[in-house]
Amino acid sequence: MSAPIQWYPGHIAKAEKELSEQLKRVDVAIEVRDARIPLASHHPKMKYWVEGRSHLLVLNRMDMISSSERSQLLQWFNQQGRTVYFTDAQSGKGVQALLKAAQAAGDSVNQRRRSRGMLPRPVRAVVIGFPNVGKSALINRLLKRRVAESANRPGVTRQLRWIRISDQIELLDTPGILPPLLDDREAAIKLAICDDIGQAAYDCSLVAAAAIELLSELGVPLAERYGLDMQDPQIGSGMDFILTLAQSDRYAGNSDRVANQILHDFRKGRLGAIALEMPSLTSPILSGN
Known part of the structure; x- marks a missing residue:
């Protein structure tokens, strides 16, 4: 391709600034990637966004890669000491395991609050990822109802907003955020x-x-x-x-x-269940994963 791919509309620049401000209130970061491109859909700023909070890594669209590819990815991330949650937000597969993990992270937050003499409160989680990786569809599955606008195209979510899942969890829905320039x-x-x-x-x-x-x-x-x-x-x-x-x-x-x-x-998966990239089991994990 002769020129770098660039897409940095104003609402994303604004959302990134707002995200940095809201992160001060966040306990758990749920990073959503596309299972077909688990490395390419890693945002270079993620390590800063997840710093100091629990980090749950989600590979969405698990139905669009083969079972052997899922196994290889699971093994690779496990070798790096990372737990991966495979989901298919459209069907709801894998969502309950993710919800339990978020709740467990919230329990840890409130245990620390109690140890400091503070009252427990709902855990605050943020859902972050590139556009169209399935963040809003995943939130709708977690809530078991449609509250986040979702469509199979990038840029549907335009602003940050807090959504209460239950008495235990509040979620911050964010627009897909791209770097200003995709150098890779x-x-x-x-x-x-x-x-x-x-x-x-x-x-x-x-x-x-x-x-x-x-x-x-x-x-x-x-x-x-x-x-x-x-x-x-x-x-x-x-x-x-x-x-x-x-x-x-x-x-x-x-x-x-x-x-x-x-x-x-x-x-649409008409060419088969295909991962476009598969990390070698001997390759290092990305910085900040």
Whole structure:
């Protein structure tokens, strides 16, 4: 991709400032990442946001990666001494285990308060992550009712707000927060492929071309699915794939339509349950995880 992917609208800049102010009241940080890109969806400022409070790491969209990939991720994080909570916010899978962990963290907070002669209070938790990783859907599952606006596109939540889950827990819902500049080109492309940043931040055709090349490296049979001959000497790159497929009767020369279709198919799981990245079991954990 010729230029870095950037998306830093005003409401996110404002939300980041407000988040820094609200964190003074927070006991537990629930970090939500996309299970398909568990490293790329790690925010570089997370280590500052979770400092001094309990940190629960959630990999959402567990249904969109294979069971063997989940096992490998679980093993990798366990090697780093981290507990991971896999969830599928749409179906509610894994949400109860996360809720119990948040409640346990709250019990620890109130035990410390009692030891100082203070009265117990509801634990205050914040849900943080990139846009569209499923934070609002997860909050709705935790509450067992729809209170946080949720949609399958980035940027739906626009402001911070406190939501009471029960007498024991209060949650701070936050907008998806991106760094001002995504310096890691590979991570930025993966975020775009997974629809975890707004489409205004990137060229859809370039991202789809990158997706084709990445999925091909992972062994996904794209040519078979879309009826192309990968031995065709004209198909040497992801963009060649798009332009060749666009010449078919179905797409009538519309390469933008091809690019959107391929990204849509991946995002809906039509190409299979696929993690776009998988850390080596010998690689170190990211700073601040």
